[in-house]
Amino acid sequence: MTSRPHWLADSQVRPLLERFGSPLYVYHEPTLRQRLRELVGLVGHGPFHASISVKANGNPHLLSIAREEGLRGDAMSPGEILLLERAGFTAKDIFFIPNNVSESELRFAHDRGILTSLDSIDQLRTWAEAFPGSRVALRVNPLVGDGHHEKVVTAGERAKFGIVPSELDQARSILAESGITLVGLNQHIGSGFLEPSRYLAAASTLLSIAESFPQLEFVDFGGGFGIPYREHESRLDLGLLGRSLDTMLRDWMRKNNRSIEVGIEPGRYWCAECGALLGTVFAVKPRGEGAIAGTDLGFNVLQRPAMYDAYHRIDLVAVQDVDRPTVPVTWAGNICESGDILGADRQGSLPRPGDLVRVRDAGAYGWAMSSSYNARPRAAEVLVGADGEPLLIRHRETWEDLMRGVA
Numbered sequence: 001m002t003s004r005p006h007w008l009a010d011s012q013v014r015p016l017l018e019r020f021g022s023p024l025y026v027y028h029e030p031t032l033r034q035r036l037r038e039l040v041g042l043v044g045h046g047p048f049h050a051s052i053s054v055k056a057n058g059n060p061h062l063l064s065i066a067r068e069e070g071l072r073g074d075a076m077s078p079g080e081i082l083l084l085e086r087a088g089f090t091a092k093d094i095f096f097i098p099n100n101v102s103e104s105e106l107r108f109a110h111d112r113g114i115l116t117s118l119d120s121i122d123q124l125r126t127w128a129e130a131f132p133g134s135r136v137a138l139r140v141n142p143l144v145g146d147g148h149h150e151k152v153v154t155a156g157e158r159a160k161f162g163i164v165p166s167e168l169d170q171a172r173s174i175l176a177e178s179g180i181t182l183v184g185l186n187q188h189i190g191s192g193f194l195e196p197s198r199y200l201a202a203a204s205t206l207l208s209i210a211e212s213f214p215q216l217e218f219v220d221f222g223g224g225f226g227i228p229y230r231e232h233e234s235r236l237d238l239g240l241l242g243r244s245l246d247t248m249l250r251d252w253m254r255k256n257n258r259s260i261e262v263g264i265e266p267g268r269y270w271c272a273e274c275g276a277l278l279g280t281v282f283a284v285k286p287r288g289e290g291a292i293a294g295t296d297l298g299f300n301v302l303q304r305p306a307m308y309d310a311y312h313r314i315d316l317v318a319v320q321d322v323d324r325p326t327v328p329v330t331w332a333g334n335i336c337e338s339g340d341i342l343g344a345d346r347q348g349s350l351p352r353p354g355d356l357v358r359v360r361d362a363g364a365y366g367w368a369m370s371s372s373y374n375a376r377p378r379a380a381e382v383l384v385g386a387d388g389e390p391l392l393i394r395h396r397e398t399w400e401d402l403m404r405g406v407a
């Protein structure tokens with residue numbers, strides 16, 4: 001099967017690796033801006049805002065492009081708040097959505113004037129004791145979950161996130177007793193859907209809950225928007241999703257005779273497709289009908305395949321123009337774990353040592369989840385602008401970086 005063309009041509013891979021080293025994360029600004037604009041235009045009815053979830057990619061250069069395009073940011077930790085601030089976001093554009101954090105982390109956001117969402121009765125109690133009379137949001141678990149793998153379903157009976165509907169009365173009493181105003185309800189049901197029916201069902205549940213909170217200023221339906229990692233997958237129909245949300249909101253506003261602001265907070269969608277991971281083949285072993293291609297793309301660099309069997313298209317960028325048989329290729333990394341497999345049994349040309357590799361759609365949960373496991377410094381990141389010029393936006397870690405913090 002011929003692959004869809006990629007924004008990074010095969011001929012550009014080698015010069016980038018020669019200049020910046022291997023492995024390397026590369027991002028494409030035009031693709032990034034296109035996805036951000038699609039999100040900003042999702043909902044047409046009533047007040048609407050789109051936020052980016054920093055957890056998917058926290059490079060401040062990319063975050064500041066998102067800010068320029070008019071998006072806000074949501075953060076899960078003080079560190080993510082600092083990344084947003086570094087990119088120029090101010091308190092009014094940051095939404096803090098932590099899970100199971102200390103009072104001091106809550107205070108970190110409170111003292112900066114950042115709106116915070118509490119996701120359990122216990123965290124709400126902690127907040128209420130510390131900051132009576134303040135304004136908060138609550139994260140609801142609508143008991144409808146979705147996602148590309150069980151490990152990324154974030155709502156439902158057994159999910160660790162959110163306040164379930166049967167706990168809302170308790171939340172209401174705590175809010176009333178401490179004079180706290182509830183200004184928002186948010187949720188996030190899971191990650192990676194390409195068909196929006198469960199997202200829409202959960203949005204409708206959240207809107208029904210919102211009916212009983214008259215002071216509410218906004219509802220945030222969360223992220224989860226999938227992208228077509230596999231060649232045959234179709235894109236999520238954002239037009240359909242947006243129109244369905246518009247209709248739902250129009251009906252809600254008519255019925256309740258009031259307006260309400262709506263937010264979304266995708267992580268994967270804003271940055272997955274603008275990112276590619278480049279690497280190098282160092283050893284090829286014939287095995288069975290095919291081969292194991294050994295690369296520098298271990299799960300320290302891209303964790304998703306090892307963590308939840310995530311699929312990324314892997315393109316061989318052959319440096320020598322020789323005839324190669326088509327065989328099943330298993331792509332492995334250089335980490336000392338047998339699970340260090342980037343993709344198994346992919347039918348393709350037989351790689352040779354010295355060949356290069358392009359992993360597609362690696363911009364979300366790529367560098368952000370990478371680690372220095374096996375004492376390997378983390379990769380560099382480069383941003384390619386509309387003019388095709390690469391800009392180094394994160395230095396490769398050094399061995400000295402690995403020693404930082406050793407007491």
Ligand SMILES: Cc1ncc(COP(=O)(O)O)c(C=O)c1O
Binds near residue numbers: 154191
């Ligand atoms: C609260 C919240 N919002 C947004 C996201 C972003 O998810 P996604 O990358 O699937 O859009 C997550 C991911 O876990 C989340 O927990």
